[in-house]
Amino acid sequence: MISARSFAEFVKAKCFDGLCKAVENYANENWCLLGLYSHRVQNIEQAVFSDATIERVYVSDLPGTRVSFDVGVEVEMEVSEANRHNDYSDECYPWVRVSCEGDLSCGLDDWKIKSIEPYDKKKAPMNSLSDALVPYIPYDRLESVATAFLKEHYPEALRIPRPKQAPIYVDPSVLADRLGLTIKTQRIKEDASVFGQIFFAETDTEMFDVRTGTAMPVHVDERTIVVDPTMYLLRNYGSVNNTIVHECVHWVKHRKVFELEKLYNDQASSITCEVVGGAKANVDQSATEQMERQANQLTPRIQMPAEPFKAKAKEYIIKFMRETNARHENEVMEKVIVALETDFGVSKQAAKIRLVELGFDEAIGTFTYLDGHYVKPHGFRKGILKVNQTFSLNAQDAAIQRLVNPELRQLTESGDYLFVDNHYVYNAPLYVGKDENGRLDLTDYARSHMDECCLVFDMTITSKVGEDYHTACFLNREPNDITFEIKFHNGYQNAPQERQVAMRKKVQAEELEIRKQMTDDSEQCMKLLLDWRGMNYTDLGLEIDRDPKTISRTVKGETAPTVETAALICFGLHLPPTISFKLIEVLGCKLNPMKYPNHQWINEALYIKYPEPIWAIREYLAPYGVEI
Secondary structure: OOOOOOHHHHHHHHHHHHHHHHHHHHHHHHHHHOOOOOOOOOOOOEEEEEEEEEEEEEEEEOOOOEEEEEEEEEEEEEEEOOOOOOOOEEEEOOEEEEEEEEEHHHOOOOOEEEEEEEOOHHHOOOOOEOOOOOEOOOHHHHHHHHHHHHHHHOHHHHOOOOOOOOOOOOOHHHHHHHOOOEEEEOOOOOOOOEEEEEEOOOEEEEEEEOOOOEEEEEEEOOOEEEEOOHHHHHOOHHHHHHHHHHHHHHHHHHHHHHHHHHHHOOOOOEEEEEOOOOEEOOOOHHHHHHHHHHHHHHHHHHHOOHHHHHHHHHHHHHHHHHHHOOOOHHHOHHHHHHHHHHHHOOOHHHHHHHHHHOOOHHHOEOOEEEOOEEEOOEOOOOOOOOOOEEOOOOHHHHHHHHHHOHHHHHHHHOOOEEEEOOEEEEOOOOOEEEOOOOOEEEOHHHHHOHHHHEOOEEEEEOOOOOHHHHHHHHHOOOOOOOOEEEEEOOOOOOOOOHHHHHHHHHHHHHHHHHHHHOOOOHHHHHHHHHHHHOOOHHHHHHHHOOOHHHHHHHHOOOOOOOHHHHHHHHHHHOOOHHHHHHHHHHOOOOOOOOOOHHHHHHHHHHHHOOOOOHHHHHHHHHHHOOOO
């Protein structure tokens, strides 16, 4: 790991002689103000400076590359009593506080002492910069810091737009120009892993040349932002804007980190931001992580200032609900996000995350992609989900959770919960319907009341992503390299409406009665089930695309069916789990999910997909190489 750069250590090396001399003069002239005390010398009448040690260095931000710093100096004083009858003496160790200022760009060559006074340990000065000169920005101050940034560099963006008036968009090229920065497009790395780089100093470096296919020497002027042009092709307009503003934040907030690094390493020139989310520079890892965290946190707050952004969001919600006759905000939230994306020049995911940060929980259920398809928007009561919780999970996670969690397995074995559009939803008419193609789908009511009818799962990020990016990763469920561990949130109690529960119990009673009537005679079972479903062999054959005579011979035991064929008959009759497993048994088949992966997925489908049309069940099984 690269060694940490310490401002305190630099001050000790650079300023010690000057500080020591100033403290000596102050202590000799003002020793009576230092609160000297000695057990040996009862009446201190004389004190003389002996030595000094720098114990503390507190640093605060000033404009440009200047800093103020307070130095806590422990002073060794020889004290004595002017008494002819004894020559008692002692040493005392008071502290003094030396307040200084200096400019990092000249290596503190211009440092000056502003004042010296006795040091009060109970009133230690507050740091606004770390020892590595990274600003201290607590989470609860991010909004105010972003606002202050805009007030200084882009004040018009804070103007709250009137209805139907577009907000002031933070144009990254204008912002860079106001900061005296130049934007240059250049492929940085061959694999496009570095999408942005801010150069604080003029330098000669190497960057990838597309024409030659190799890294080539490049001269870069100071105050230059380099953006990989691949960003314009492979990512989106909002991501490019984000990259430029991100580098502008580094320039304003982290220039002093670079200046300190340059005092130790005169070859330092830039901060490099990689796709994986880490600013690589010649500074220690903790400072690097702090800088990248701050740039990531401040950039969206600068691009989407809180008050203008909230005003436009509320305006769009009202507008789109009126235009579409929507009853619930989640029904229009994607339209709102798209409009805000355009207004503020950001990505959809950035707009979505900003909405959630500002209290618009309805945005959480938008723009989610699982199992290669788009999950429709959904909403729930405010505050019902934590950031790391979800109603939505992929089919593989759904199967794993059913396997390892007995409580979830019980809920699905009874048929009470089905897996519909990547949610475990309560199996009742108010919540589960069919789309225009006959596939099961959540009703509009269910999508607006997910807390009432769907189960909750906890998410844990398992890929190498910094803790500070978790919120964004949880909300960004688009296809990406981030992997999650999903766990059923045991103990979460949803509350389906009583009437729906009553209807479900009525269905269950009917299913139980059919199950009781089933014997070990396959022909008796099939006749019972066909009568129950109002079908005959011809109807079933059409449903599952099989010759009715073939089905009949299978039922009579004239041909031995495979597990796939037996399951296909169950799916064609849309049999609930307790009935389908009995039929498979009397047909002479045996599912062995622990031994055969295809049996595992057929088993899953029999539990959670049985009301679906055959084509939808085949579509569910296909990604896992299972054919029925």
